[in-house]
Amino acid sequence: MKTHHSIHSFKPNGQTIVTIGTFDGVHLGHQKILDQIITSAKINECESLVLTFFPHPRMVLQEGTEMKQLNTLNEKIALLANLGVDHLVVHPFDKEFSRLTAEDFVKQVLVDTFKLKKIIIGYDHRFGRNRTADINDLIEFGQTYGFEVEQISVQEINAVSVSSTKIRTALSEGQIELANEYLGYDYSLTGIVTKGQQLGRTIGYPTANITIEEDYKLIPKNGVYVAKCQHNQQTVYGMMNIGNRPTVNGTTQTIEINLFDFNEDLYGQTITVSLLKRMRDEQKFDSLDALKSQLALDKLTAQEHISRL
Incomplete structure (x- = not known):
């Protein structure tokens, strides 16, 4: 073309x-x-x-x-x-x-x-x-x-x-699977991996923080999602959080993905992440330990979903 x-x-x-x-x-x-x-x-x-x-x-x-x-x-x-x-x-x-x-x-x-x-x-x-x-x-x-x-x-x-309006509504309500069905492909977010506070590393769930340059791009409803990305011609699965990180008193929206069985340095690279399923709302936990326990459950839920793909 x-x-x-x-x-x-x-x-x-x-x-x-x-x-x-x-x-x-x-x-x-x-x-x-x-x-x-x-x-x-x-x-x-x-x-x-x-x-x-x-x-x-x-x-x-x-x-x-x-x-x-x-x-x-x-x-x-x-x-x-x-x-x-x-x-x-x-x-x-x-x-x-x-x-x-x-x-x-x-x-x-x-x-x-x-x-x-x-x-x-x-x-x-x-x-x-x-x-x-x-x-x-x-x-x-x-x-x-x-x-x-x-x-x-x-x-x-x-x-x-x-219609595009139906899809926007589905994404805004967190209905990612319905949106993907309407689209005929998985909704994705593309951005540059930038350094965050690196708190995920301290609890065993390092994340790639994605910064999207285009401010007109629709970001789906805050929450935790099963996601995947292509890296070096391989599909890597993970779980993504869209939200304000209330447990650590975050004030701005971030998009970060924890990739399973992956430890390469992505800083400065542009990656595309496709959203497959929304698992839950973002929550405020009483401690980082409580957050860590929930992330372990989220990972199991995500892996179960991935195994059925």
Whole structure:
């Protein structure tokens, strides 16, 4: 997949089959749409193209809105590449671009730049200045400028019964297994391993503290999770805590993972951790010994879950 960081940097080799959206999560519903454009592109001997925007349009148009997202931009790029899309155009979304009229967008971007043969779009897609144009306008533009419009019906979308909002809600409520089911893959967090207070070492449970640079990434509900990460092409399992470490009077949220049967130095490395199951809420214990006893039970619970995978 070729990634283009602006509409203007895309130079088509021929005609394209296009879809447009934020595709936050690249979940099962999105995957159905993307499969359609990839298949259609092969049939029509065109190239498949996904147009998305960064930052999220809502963050630009509704200033002050906190918009937590399921994927960082790099995660989204990797997910789309794995699905087999030919081109991803990530256009910087700003207020100037938002003022482009629907017809100018269709003519200048879809027709003149993308050499559009067909667009596959959801029944509820709206576009253009103030989002005033809809699927009916798009069909009219298609007749004027000579491209096909394929509508994804409400029935098709409902049949998948998945949305980014549902997934965000599941993660915020700690329902990681439900979120993973909706996504079609395990929800993950990627960050740099940084030095913490190293208290875990003193009680026999050393942890890698993960710092996530992208402040828009959605962090699941605080608690203790079964998790895994890939390191040197090996899968390493462990248990992860997301929370404020109340037992040691912590005041800020941390993300730390204790990896089983692992003693390599990860400081400064970027790792990706996938969350598999939420075991319990974060708790405040009366002592480090009490915390240590609970961690021993957590490890047994995690290992039992891992053995069934």
